[in-house]
Amino acid sequence: MSTPTPFTTRTAHRPGHRPARRTGAAATGLLALALLGALSPAHAAADPLQRDADAVRDSGVTGVSVRVDSPRGARAARSGVGDLRTGAPVPPAEYIRIGSTTKTYVATVVLQLVGEGRLSLEDSVDRWLPGVIRGNGNDGRRVTVRQLLQHTSGLPDYIADVLPDMSAAGYLKHRSTTYTSRQRVAFAMTHPPVFAPGARWEYSNTNYILAGMVIEAVTGRSWDKEVEERILRPLRLTRTYAPGDDPRLPRPHARNYQQFEAADTGDGSTPASAPGSLTDTTLAYLPFDGDADGSLISTAADTNRFFSALLGGRLLAPAQLAEMRRTVAVPDTPGEVPGSRYGLGLAWTPLSCGGGYWGHSGSGFGYLAWPATTGDGRVSVTVAVHSRPADETTAVRQIRAITDLVDHAICAQPHRQEGKGHRDRT
Secondary structure: OOOOOHHHOOOOOOOOOOOOOOOOOHHHHHHHHHHHHHHOOOOOOOOHHHHHHHHHHHOOOOEEEEEEEEOOEEEEEEEEEOOOOOOOEOOOOOEEEOHHHHHHHHHHHHHHHHHOOOOOOOOEHHHHOOOOOEEOOEEOOOOEHHHHHHOOOOOOOOHHHHOOOOOHHHHHHHOOOOOOHHHHHHHHOOOOOOOOOOOOOOOOOHHHHHHHHHHHHHHOOOHHHHHHHHHHHHHOOOOOEOOOOOOOOOOOOOOOEEEOOOOOOOOOOOOOOOOOOEEEOOOOOHHHHOOOOOOOEEEHHHHHHHHHHHHOOOOOOHHHHHHHOEEEEOOOOOOOOOOOEEOOOOEEEEOOOOOEEEEOOEEEOOEEEEEEEOOOOOOEEEEEEOEEOOOHHHHHHHHHHHHHHHHHHHHOOOOOOOEOOEEOOO
């Protein structure tokens, strides 16, 4: 789960449906159309995983990769292109941005601290960050650490404040701007609360900026150092890291492409290959790609290993894992599976074959990561796509193709354990 509206990256802003302009990207868009057409198979692939990866590509993304880890071993599939200029394929074992999937790592550290008796989920945020949540009706004395992790705090999202121009020009102009965590929270505090703390659920990236700050207040070290020491090193996740203010992706990687303007196709759809529609957004947008709410870089293999360890009980004591898996209902989102729920930095999604899977999607300009793991941690899937559309119709089609792929990959596994979304106690 990344945001309520997947086609708008990690923000609740919806891009304007303005007439598309022909820009310098026109040639890129035309090349994309030719390349994608050339790569389309004459018939469905015999391998179901490859068939589903091709279906994600056919939904309009430039490139996609998927990895499945299970007791049967590791399987992977790729489709589309990783570079529209050269036509190179999506590289194997690629580095990817995982965006808001970072939140699960941060929540895990917070829950480890809870298990150590160093803080409580019922602590007010003000206990650890006195005076930080103030202004326009926001009050950190009324918001708990649990509410931060579960997105039930009612705190406003800062994202719109650091995204003043949802356009290709805006991305290029502002992508190198950096902010501290306190500055990001200060942006949010210029807005009133969305609702009273605990009244309902609504996704806000501000919650996890604050969670990262709480980690530092408790431990004396930054959230990313704690993630490294407590999760990455013990699990030997050597290809997962927080890049700080470095906007680059290490090699190998596919290039990411964002469509900022919807092209008028006459049928309400906006193919990613539409002329003039794509901007290369491989370099991070640092205003919201640089903090505890969504900055980690990883690989599908590392991401699967993390979620397998987490759900398998290797990172949290049983009491804290149970808290993480205690969920609340979330509003149904177009394209996603109805009936999804949210715990503490961990989302639960129903499966067509019964039960469900756990994970946390992450997205930003030009990318989307979708991890999924069974309740016992034995089967893990991570899907990474390398372009994002400007319109909801196309985004819904792409999300459905991704969730279908994950559903098929997990339901095909023998002896899987049904992960159930545990309800809140009332």
